Amino acid sequence: MPTIFSRIVAGEIPCYKIAEDEKYFAFLDINPLAEGHTLVIPKAEGDYIFDMSDEDYSGLTLFAKKVAKAIEKAIPCKRVGVAVMGLEVPHTHIHLIPINKETDMYF
Ligand code: 5GP
Numbered sequence: 251m252p253t254i255f256s257r258i259v260a261g262e263i264p265c266y267k268i269a270e271d272e273k274y275f276a277f278l279d280i281n282p283l284a285e286g287h288t289l290v291i292p293k294a295e296g297d298y299i300f301d302m303s304d305e306d307y308s309g310l311t312l313f314a315k316k317v318a319k320a321i322e323k324a325i326p327c328k329r330v331g332v333a334v335m336g337l338e339v340p341h342t343h344i345h346l347i348p349i350n351k352e353t354d355m356y357f
Contacts, residue, residue: 252295253341259293269320273306274313276346283347286325290314290344297340314344321348 257263258277265277268288279287292310296302302310318330327348334344 253339255289255291255339255341255343256293256295259291269313269317271313274310276313276317279345283345284350286321286327286346286348288317288321288346290317290346292342296342298336299334299342299344302342310342310344314346318346321346326350 252260254263258265259275265280268276268278270276273293274290275293276288276290279289290310290313292302292306294306299307299310314332318332321327321330325348327350329349331347331349332344333347336343
């Protein structure tokens with residue numbers, strides 16, 4: 251049974267795509283905590299980020315860094331917050347959340 255994120259990558263469920271390469275995919279969160287809240291995922295399924303191979307883990311985080319830099323340019327923000335939650339969807343993902351004020355508290 252594919253995860254909902256695999257179905258998004260396959261184009262079976264619509265999303266607002268931000269970026270994609272051979273192994274990784276980034277799209278806007280459907281329930282954003284801030285404008286530009288983006289999820290970065292490996293196309294390959296796996297539930298836990300720290301079970302990834304070193305190569306795939308490095309690839310994912312470097313891809314997320316590129317996406318975060320693009321978000322910084324598109325949305326004025328103090329920084330792009332990074333979170334790995336995994337409470338809801340059993341498919342490794344990194345949350346990138348633009349933080350706009352010193353007082354913003356999301357978690
Ligand atoms: P987590 O598993 O890290 O707790 O959160 C999963 C995230 O995926 C949530 O922020 C939720 O809004 C997002 N999400 C769940 N289903 C969908 C979906 O079908 N499309 C999109 N774009 N985001 C989703």
